Amino acid sequence: MLLKIATRESPLALWQAEHVKARLEAAHPGLDVSLVPMTTRGDQLLSSPLAAVGGKGLFVKELEQAMLESRADIAVHSMKDVPAQQPDGLVLAAFMTGEDPRDAFVSNRFAGLDALPDGAVVGTSSLRRQAQLRAMRPDLTVRDLRGNLGTRLRKLDENHYDAILLAHAGLVRLGLGERIRESFDAARFVPAIGQGIIGIECRDGDARTHALLAPLADAASAARLAAERAMNARLGGACQVPVAGHAYIDGTRLRLDGLVGAPDGSRLIREQIEGPVADAAALGDALATRLLAQGARDILAALGITVT
Numbered sequence: 001m002l003l004k005i006a007t008r009e010s011p012l013a014l015w016q017a018e019h020v021k022a023r024l025e026a027a028h029p030g031l032d033v034s035l036v037p038m039t040t041r042g043d044q045l046l047s048s049p050l051a052a053v054g055g056k057g058l059f060v061k062e063l064e065q066a067m068l069e070s071r072a073d074i075a076v077h078s079m080k081d082v083p084a085q086q087p088d089g090l091v092l093a094a095f096m097t098g099e100d101p102r103d104a105f106v107s108n109r110f111a112g113l114d115a116l117p118d119g120a121v122v123g124t125s126s127l128r129r130q131a132q133l134r135a136m137r138p139d140l141t142v143r144d145l146r147g148n149l150g151t152r153l154r155k156l157d158e159n160h161y162d163a164i165l166l167a168h169a170g171l172v173r174l175g176l177g178e179r180i181r182e183s184f185d186a187a188r189f190v191p192a193i194g195q196g197i198i199g200i201e202c203r204d205g206d207a208r209t210h211a212l213l214a215p216l217a218d219a220a221s222a223a224r225l226a227a228e229r230a231m232n233a234r235l236g237g238a239c240q241v242p243v244a245g246h247a248y249i250d251g252t253r254l255r256l257d258g259l260v261g262a263p264d265g266s267r268l269i270r271e272q273i274e275g276p277v278a279d280a281a282a283l284g285d286a287l288a289t290r291l292l293a294q295g296a297r298d299i300l301a302a303l304g305i306t307v308t
């Protein structure tokens with residue numbers, strides 16, 4: 001029996017696809033899983049500002065086309081990079097157990113954010129990270145930083161930055177965890193929707209693949225994503241929007257932290273909601289309503305994003 005995984009060619013994407021392959025083959029003796037690597041528009045355009053070239057969908061479109069044409073059966077994604085809506089005929093079928101969701105501070109010279117001197121240069125292109133960083137430390141200079149993880153670390157090592165911010169999970173997956181000097185408390189520096197969770201997409205009607213994926217699915221990750229993505233959907237959710245959201249599951253309870261920030265850090269709107277895990281999506285929706293009422297609507301409108 002054969003199953004094909006469509007994957008991007010970046011080291012992180014390949015690690016994630018290999019991880020899913022290993023998990024699937026362990027769960028299903030006799031199953032043979034192969035990787036179908038492909039370059040996406042997003043990979044080709046890594047040097048240009050993503051917002052200008054069409055957003056995060058660029059990293060998944062080619063993979064989705066391959067599944068729709070049956071050149072592949074599943075695609076493995078960092079959920080952080082997956083748009084709110086999937087194309088007709090495709091579904092997110094399984095979310096794996098989450099890795100550490102926090103943002104990490106990486107520097108060769110400074111032990112953490114508090115150790116950075118006035119005016120230090122920090123690299124990140126994420127509006128979410130910029131907004132929270134500038135709100136905490138208005139004195140810092142924030143500079144754009146793009147590329148795969150390896151490229152970003154190389155630019156740090158070439159002394160273009162005093163420090164850079166990256167996802168803890170990506171660094172750990174690639175065996176680069178020792179480069180992390182500090183990981184920010186998720187309640188204080190709120191992670192991206194889905195950060196640290198690997199999701200698997202497949203064809204909607206493909207019962208065989210759904211059955212193969214079932215043993216990999218983690219209910220807590222599914223609840224976390226239901227809450228975070230419901231909130232994000234109401235906030236025009238995309239990665240070029242300064243929106244953060246992180247749900248914590250504690251038994252049958254779910255707590256969701258949400259944040260919308262002006263990219264210059266001049267305003268941060270934070271809200272929190274708690275309720276039964278079973279109500280995850282409704283909690284996300286309700287939190288978005290609160291954020292919008294507290295000023296998120298104005299911040300988003302200033303960025304050209306209109307929400308209902």
Ligand SMILES: NCc1[nH]cc(CCC(=O)O)c1CC(=O)O
Nearest residue numbers: 078080166167169170195196197
């Ligand atoms: N935007 C790129 C991206 N997509 C997912 C991760 C990290 C892994 C994860 O969140 O699961 C990263 C790297 C980063 O933000 O530093």
